Amino acid sequence: MMIVAGQSxxxxxxxxxxxxxxxxxxLSVLVDNEPGVLARVVGLFSGRGYNIESLTVSEIEHxxxxxxxxxxxxxxxxxxxxxxxxxGRLVPVxxxxxxxxxxxxxxxxxxLVKVSGRGEIRDEALRLAQAFNARIVDATLDSYVFEITGAxxxxxxxxxxxxxxxxxxxxxxxxxxxxxxxxxx
Amino acid sequence: xxxxxxxxxMVIQALIDQGVDTIFGYPGGAVxxxxxxxxxxxxxxxxxxxxxxxxxxxxxxxxxxTGKVGVALATSGPGATNMVTALTDAxxxxxxxxxxxxxxxxxLIGTDAFQEADTVGITRPCTKHNWLVRRIEDxxxxxxxxxxxxxxxxxxxxxxxxxxxxxxxxxxxxxCKDKALTQYHPAVxxxxxxxxxxxxxxxxxxxxxxxxxxxVINSGPKAVALLRDLVKMTGFPITSTLMGLGxxxxxxxxxxGMLGMHGTYEANLAMHDCxxxxxxxxxxxxxxxxxxxxxxxxxxxxxxxxxxxSINKNVVVDLPIVxxxxxxxxxxxxxxxxxxxxxxxxxxxxxxxQIDGWRAKKCLAYRPSAEAIMPQYAIERLHALTAGRDxxxxxxxxxxxxxxxxxxxxxxxxxxxTSGGLGTMGYGLPAAIGTQLAHPGAxxxxxxGDASIQMNIQELSTAVxxxxxxxxxxxxxxxxxxxxxxxxxxxxxxxxHSYVDSQPDFVRLAEAYGAVGIRCSKPADLDDAIEEMxxxxxxxxxxxxxxxxANCFPMIPSGKAHNEMLLGTDVSDEEIExxxxxxxxxxx
Ligand SMILES: Cc1cc2nc3c(=O)[nH]c(=O)nc-3n(C[C@H](O)[C@H](O)[C@H](O)COP(=O)(O)OP(=O)(O)OC[C@H]3O[C@@H](n4cnc5c(N)ncnc54)[C@H](O)[C@@H]3O)c2cc1C
Ligand SMILES: Cc1ncc(C[n+]2csc(CCOP(=O)(O)OP(=O)(O)O)c2C)c(N)n1
Numbered sequence: 001m002m003i004v005a006g007q008s009x010x011x012x013x014x015x016x017x018x019x020x021x022x023x024x025x026x027l028s029v030l031v032d033n034e035p036g037v038l039a040r041v042v043g044l045f046s047g048r049g050y051n052i053e054s055l056t057v058s059e060i061e062h063x064x065x066x067x068x069x070x071x072x073x074x075x076x077x078x079x080x081x082x083x084x085x086x087x088g089r090l091v092p093v094x095x096x097x098x099x100x101x102x103x104x105x106x107x108x109x110x111x112l113v114k115v116s117g118r119g120e121i122r123d124e125a126l127r128l129a130q131a132f133n134a135r136i137v138d139a140t141l142d143s144y145v146f147e148i149t150g151a152x153x154x155x156x157x158x159x160x161x162x163x164x165x166x167x168x169x170x171x172x173x174x175x176x177x178x179x180x181x182x183x184x185x
Numbered sequence: 186x187x188x189x190x191x192x193x194x195m196v197i198q199a200l201i202d203q204g205v206d207t208i209f210g211y212p213g214g215a216v217x218x219x220x221x222x223x224x225x226x227x228x229x230x231x232x233x234x235x236x237x238x239x240x241x242x243x244x245x246x247x248x249x250x251t252g253k254v255g256v257a258l259a260t261s262g263p264g265a266t267n268m269v270t271a272l273t274d275a276x277x278x279x280x281x282x283x284x285x286x287x288x289x290x291x292x293l294i295g296t297d298a299f300q301e302a303d304t305v306g307i308t309r310p311c312t313k314h315n316w317l318v319r320r321i322e323d324x325x326x327x328x329x330x331x332x333x334x335x336x337x338x339x340x341x342x343x344x345x346x347x348x349x350x351x352x353x354x355x356x357x358x359x360x361c362k363d364k365a366l367t368q369y370h371p372a373v374x375x376x377x378x379x380x381x382x383x384x385x386x387x388x389x390x391x392x393x394x395x396x397x398x399x400x401v402i403n404s405g406p407k408a409v410a411l412l413r414d415l416v417k418m419t420g421f422p423i424t425s426t427l428m429g430l431g432x433x434x435x436x437x438x439x440x441x442g443m444l445g446m447h448g449t450y451e452a453n454l455a456m457h458d459c460x461x462x463x464x465x466x467x468x469x470x471x472x473x474x475x476x477x478x479x480x481x482x483x484x485x486x487x488x489x490x491x492x493x494x495s496i497n498k499n500v501v502v503d504l505p506i507v508x509x510x511x512x513x514x515x516x517x518x519x520x521x522x523x524x525x526x527x528x529x530x531x532x533x534x535x536x537x538x539q540i541d542g543w544r545a546k547k548c549l550a551y552r553p554s555a556e557a558i559m560p561q562y563a564i565e566r567l568h569a570l571t572a573g574r575d576x577x578x579x580x581x582x583x584x585x586x587x588x589x590x591x592x593x594x595x596x597x598x599x600x601x602x603t604s605g606g607l608g609t610m611g612y613g614l615p616a617a618i619g620t621q622l623a624h625p626g627a628x629x630x631x632x633x634g635d636a637s638i639q640m641n642i643q644e645l646s647t648a649v650x651x652x653x654x655x656x657x658x659x660x661x662x663x664x665x666x667x668x669x670x671x672x673x674x675x676x677x678x679x680x681x682h683s684y685v686d687s688q689p690d691f692v693r694l695a696e697a698y699g700a701v702g703i704r705c706s707k708p709a710d711l712d713d714a715i716e717e718m719x720x721x722x723x724x725x726x727x728x729x730x731x732x733x734x735a736n737c738f739p740m741i742p743s744g745k746a747h748n749e750m751l752l753g754t755d756v757s758d759e760e761i762e763x764x765x766x767x768x769x770x771x772x773x
Pocket of ligand 2: 635
């Protein structure tokens with residue numbers, strides 16, 4: 001399902017058969033990169049009682065001042081459609097795409113993970129990092145900072161394991177997501 | 186053609202280029218340059234109110250009664266925050282409004298400067314869109330875009346916040362009235378496939394109903410005319426929300442009266458039992474649906490709305506048509522005429538027979554009184570004595586508002602200005618002033634309650650100053666009647682703080698403001714008093730003493746279905762007190 005500003009939505013479009021259970025959805029929202037646009041989007045979620053699990057924003061096209069906001073939210077399909085329509089009403093919003101409905105989207109996140117310790121624990125951390133394709137971006141005699149990129153679930157697993165390997169702190173970027181195939185949104 | 190001018194001049198020039206003749210406002214430090222420009226020209230009339238909320242509601246009244254956009258002007262800080270209620274009101278009722286506020290100079294923003302408030306932050310959730318103008322170069326395009334966004338698609342309020350240094354700065358003004366600044370272009374035309382399917386559903390209907398709303402009035406006179414044609418063409422019964430009253434005439438033979446919580450028995454039962462419901466520019470508000478799971482359980486629902494987010498928001502419909510009412514009705518009528526459907530005459534006759542049975546209940550009947558004025562009677566007399574005149578009605582919020590909707594038959598659109606979505610007490614008097622200034626020769630009456638009228642009573646002074654001969658017709662029951670009624674229904678008749686003690690003497694209050702006061706407390710004197718009020722060509726406060734404890738019926742108690750209504754003539758106090766169950770009590 002895709003909502004494009006100014007395009008008529010036919011009945012059939014809105015009526016698409018959708019799975020009826022509550023699950024998380026990844027929405028990709030193209031917006032004018034203007035002051036306050038993020039506040040509009042976030043305010044819409046808090047004001048109408050929708051939850052945000054993850055949110056990332058960045059400018060994607062400098063010349064046209066466009067940004068892409070990627071939001072992960074949870075709900076049953078009618079709630080998700082309502083969220084999409086509410087987003088579509090915001091004046092600076094150009095497009096809203098539900099990547100989850102579009103099917104098997106590419107979802108990646110980057111995390112920096114700091115661990116500290118010596119001896120056995122330190123070796124174990126390094127072995128696991130190698131197994132997860134995490135890079136060492138900083139090292140001291142008793143610490144590492146790993147950089148890992150992957151699907152959020154993979155990062156969750158890696159972070160879970162690091163808890164037993166002296167995890168100190170963690171920074172995650174939130175989600176970047178695109179649909180597969182040659183078409184753009 | 187471009188010209189050099191200051192930011193403040195651009196504001197006035199843009200208003201002129203947009204065809205604005207009247208604005209409502211209040212001055213202050215951060216808008217002085219704009220007021221200085223207002224002083225030096227004659228094309229735009231400024232109406233000085235007494236409180237910025239009044240300016241906002243006056244702009245709403247002006248807008249709703251003309252179909253044009255309403256414009257309000259306020260200073261930074263408290264001026265802007267006083268505007269918040271009116272902006273929220275306009276947002277919920279889809280009223281086109283442009284609000285211009287002053288802001289502290291850009292160099293002081295963020296320093297807690299004198300009268301600084303984060304106006305765009307505060308008003309973001311209560312406007313359709315808003316802007317803080319940071320550069321003089323952006324001002325002309327933003328001003329014109331503000332008008333375009335306020336008036337197109339689903340109308341609503343927008344706000345332009347202009348720092349004081351930008352008002353002084355010189356820049357290039359371009360009349361970019363027809364250029365779009367943003368990509369906002371809502372779809373107007375409905376899908377052909379959906380329209381064809383709607384015609385099929387309507388043609389096959391055995392128990393149809395048209396459920397119409399404020400969107401018909403938003404769409405304009407063409408939509409209203411088409412709606413009337415549609416009723417003639419299909420013979421369908423028609424009901425409307427509070428916001429849509431007048432689109433179809435109350436004297437029309439297919440009219441069932443208003444629906445919803447205080448709607449008629451026949452309208453609500455027809456909604457409950459229908460097999461095809463055509464919702465035209467209405468939004469399935471909770472005052473309409475009552476218990477969602479019991480709402481019109483057997484019907485196929487068609488929903489015409491310009492805002493895709495209105496569709497499936499509260500009630501899941503079978504056939505949504507996203508588009509403007511006028512455009513979609515035109516297409517439906519054309520498709521119907523091309524298809525020439527044969528309707529099931531026998532089924533329709535049976536449906537009308539059932540409806541006539543419900544009508545026979547006479548749900549708006551009340552026990553008359555010879556000693557005291559019944560509020561319903563007062564509205565009936567007001568209606569009868571103003572019939573044939575060029576009359577506009579506004580209301581405050583409460584029982585009197587519902588009695589106005591029930592007993593004052595509206596024949597034309599844009600004649601009934603009321604705060605439906607937000608239910609703002611204090612709306613009616615300033616809205617009446619805005620209406621009166623748009624229609625100088627007309628009779629404009631604010632049907633008010635004794636509590637509500639005191640929320641913006643200061644605007645009486647505005648009416649006097651600007652020769653707006655509005656009439657506030659106060660149904661004075663000494664109570665916040667609607668609150669008292671709910672306390673009787675829900676809280677064991679413990680009337681906690683709903684008695685309005687120490688009321689002012691409304692007659693002397695009117696006189697103090699330089700208006701005229703009239704008091705009436707006997708049914709036998711009422712007609713003469715109303716006629717006197719109509720004759721007076723000045724603002725009037727009419728203090729109409731009515732019985733204190735009348736309840737507003739019919740009523741669907743919260744949490745109940747349409748076929749579980751309370752009717753006025755046959756309900757006992759005990760039934761009133763037990764009407765709402767535990768689950769309904771938490772609802773509003
Ligand atoms: C004390 C109190 C009691 C009330 N009791 C009742 C009651 O008993 N009955 C009742 O009806 N109301 C009642 N109301 C009012 C109620 O709260 C709502 O305001 C009202 O029902 C909403 O009306 P509406 O559905 O017509 O929508 P509106 O608020 O008028 O919204 C219009 C709809 O039409 C759409 N629209 C706008 N322009 C267009 C266009 N050009 N083309 C297509 N679609 C368009 C909009 O997107 C929107 O969905 C009460 C209010 C108060 C304060
Ligand atoms: C600004 C505001 N505050 C509170 C309310 C809640 N409220 C709804 S109706 C009502 C009482 C209105 O009393 P009155 O104006 O005397 O009208 P009546 O119901 O007696 O006709 C109140 C307090 C409201 N709607 N608006």
